[in-house]
Amino acid sequence: MGGAHSHSHSHDLPDVEVGLVSRFFLLTALALVALATIIGLFVLWPGDGEKPTPPQYAADGTTFPVGKVVSVSEPCPVIVADPNAPPGSGEDFPEHCNELTAQVGKDRVVIQVPPYVAKSGLQKGDEVKLARIAGVDGAEPSWGWVGTQRNAPLGLLLVAFVLVTLVVARLRGLMALVGLVFAGFVVAKFMLPGLLEGGSGIGIALVGSSVIMFVVLYLTHGLSVRTSTALAGTLFGIAIITAIGMWGVHAARLSGVSDDTNEYLMLYAPDLNYQGLLTSAVIIAGLGVLNDVTITQSSAVWELRAAAPEMTRLQLFISGMRIGRDHIASTIYTIVFAYAGTALAVLMLLSLYERPLLDTLPDENIAAEIMRTLASAIGLVLAVPATTAIAALTVNGPRKVVTGQ
Known part of the structure; x- marks a missing residue:
């Protein structure tokens, strides 16, 4: 048994044996995705395309005291x-x-x-x-x-957020904040300029999301096989959300221009692929919840293996899914109520008109948000069993516990 396994170390989690073969396949698959992501960065990095002519913000000679x-x-x-x-x-x-x-x-x-x-x-x-x-x-x-x-008030809230995060989460919170800054850099320097140059919305969203997840997960949760299983589950969820988003945009005949902001953007950038932009928005919207559920599921399997080394992989999967189902339910509430909060004014206006729910579906802004929410929810739900299965296959198999004589 000595050469058939290795150990996974991650912060304060238990030391769990990991099968060498399963670890090899997991890390090889992630390495291939990382290579494809790096190639995508070089191919899609903005700079050569023609950007739309920016609108003039104010007349010449205007100042803003x-x-x-x-x-x-x-x-x-x-x-x-x-x-x-x-x-x-x-x-x-x-x-x-x-x-x-x-x-x-x-x-x-x-x-x-x-x-x-x-x-x-x-x-x-x-x-x-x-x-x-x-x-x-x-x-x-x-x-x-x-x-x-x-x-002043926004700066005060930002300082409070940073301090609370550092006090409660300590080093893990600091790494999460650094990862958040990195994610903002990727969005500002790669994704937004690339989209404005007319690059592939889906390609840019996939590459940008992969870069963010690779860096954020390993930076926040450490370089470990446990984090790698969460990353694999996250990438699986992103793939599902992408597929459903592409199908949903075309099946519902969504144009990608659903509100005044999109219409204003279209005045200055009419040649952009707005359906691709909508699909990329669907992909980006699902990143946060995916990261949440996959790292939780991976940690749950690690804890279960440490607590019950005699459990088979199937038993590990079943036990992990019991935890995952509770997490799925609470996270779906999060997705739906997050949309309800941001779209409260729209929902109030619809209620004022007393329009039945089915009558609102032809409205593009409503249909786009429903599609975005459902695509993220489906990807989230399927990422839970995928991550749990990957983690159960990655940790070492069952072994008998030797009790004291």
């Missing part, structure tokens, strides 16, 4: 016109509603703001960003609304 709020007027009331009322009988808006007064250097400016800004709770002394549009031929400049300065 920061001012301090002096006062905010009451929001204008929402007045619904009566179609049967005679002309001229409608209710007038009160004077000076939706007005914001701000001090910008030595200038005190009064501008009209959207109603939701007047209702947002701005107070005297709050910082806001305005647009100062230079006047033509010596005319006085005009002013416009840009947004509220939110750097």
Whole structure:
């Protein structure tokens, strides 16, 4: 038995024997995927393609100074016109509603703001960003609304998130934060520029996702066979999500242009493959939950093998799936409620119209989100038995426990 197995070490997990043959096949498969990923990075790395012409954000001579709020007027009331009322009988808006007064250097400016800004709770002394549009031929400049300065509360939340993560998760949390920064780098420097250049949305999403998962999993959870089994299960889930996403986009005849943001992007980049972009969004959306369930399943099998070395691989799989089913149920809730939270305004509008659920399916923004959610959920569910099976096959087989004489 001495040459038939090795040991897997990972942080505070138990020392578990790993079969050499199963480890060889697992690591060889991952090495081939890593090689394909590296080749994909070289082939798809942005730089040679033609990017869309960026829109002009503001007119020449426009500056964006920061001012301090002096006062905010009451929001204008929402007045619904009566179609049967005679002309001229409608209710007038009160004077000076939706007005914001701000001090910008030595200038005190009064501008009209959207109603939701007047209702947002701005107070005297709050910082806001305005647009100062230079006047033509010596005319006085005009002013416009840009947004509220939110750097302080957002920065405070970021610092709190980092501190809480480091205090509770310690070194593992630090590695997770480093992995998160790396994932952001891949998205910003590889995926977004590559997609804007018209590269294959599916190819870029697959390569980018693989790079992120390889680095994040090994960085956060350590170089071990246990992490490798989780990575293999994650890649399997990504493949399932990709296949279902491709089928779903074409079967539902989704265009990939489902809201105002996509329509605005299409004005400046009409030649992009928006169906491919939607499929790539489906792939990226499933990464977080996949990472969660696969590392949990791999760890569960490791713990089970350490606690019960006499269990057969089939028994390991069955026991691991008992844990996995609970995790599947809770994670599916996470996926669905995450969508419900981000789409709450849309769901409220549909409820206001009192439209039956089936009547909303022709709406592309609803159909796209349903397809994205279901594709991620199916990939998640199938990744659990796949990871559990890989882990059960990777650890060493059952052995008899020698009790004391």
